[in-house]
Amino acid sequence: MPFIRSTEAQVHEIHGVRFHGYANPATGSKEICAWRGEIPAGTAGQAHTITKEEILYVLEGRLLFTLDGERAELRPGDVLLANPGSTLRVDNESGAPATIWTTTSIGLEAVMADGSRLAPPWAN
Template identity: 45%
Template sequence: MPVIHSADAQVHEVHNARFTSLVRPGTGSAELCVWQTEVEADSVGVPHRILGEEAFVLLSGEVTMTIDGESAPMKPGDAAVAPAGSMIALANSTDEIATLLVTVRVGFAAELADGSTFTPPWAS
């Protein structure tokens, strides 16, 4: 199927964010995963180590991206790349939802603080 309609996308709600799965093996991709993340207002994401490179583009709102302890604000149109093995976290200190477009390679996983590995369903 060449087009994945947003109405057909799987949606997952984890912690303070909503993940809308767009491109992934389950929708026909062999190499790439793309999803939209909505970060709730006035929230701090769970820090985690990513086991593959991850790229972010902020579509709306404002967030603070932290990669390996270095934090920077992002405004719409800004992008960030987190290298494999880095510890990342997203925070939204505003009163509006922030929306990002995120991409990784198929097989992406993350390691949580307790040492467990998590393969997000929106990337598989």
């Protein structure tokens, strides 16, 4: 299905963040996954190590990204490139919600700080 309306996105919520999955195997994608993440104001992120490259584009708001210990605040139009094996954390310390657009390869997993693995359905 080449056309996916916003009302057809698969919505999932984890760690206080809402993920709207657009491109993934369930919608017909063969290689790439893409989703929109809505991060409420004051949300503390969860550090996780990623198994696939991710590109995160800030659509709205201000987000604090920590990638392998390096921190940067990104605003609309800014991009984070996270390589496989990187440890990533996204925090919204502001008083307003923020939105990001993320792309990755099918099969992404997140290894959490406690060693557990998460295979998010919006990326598998």
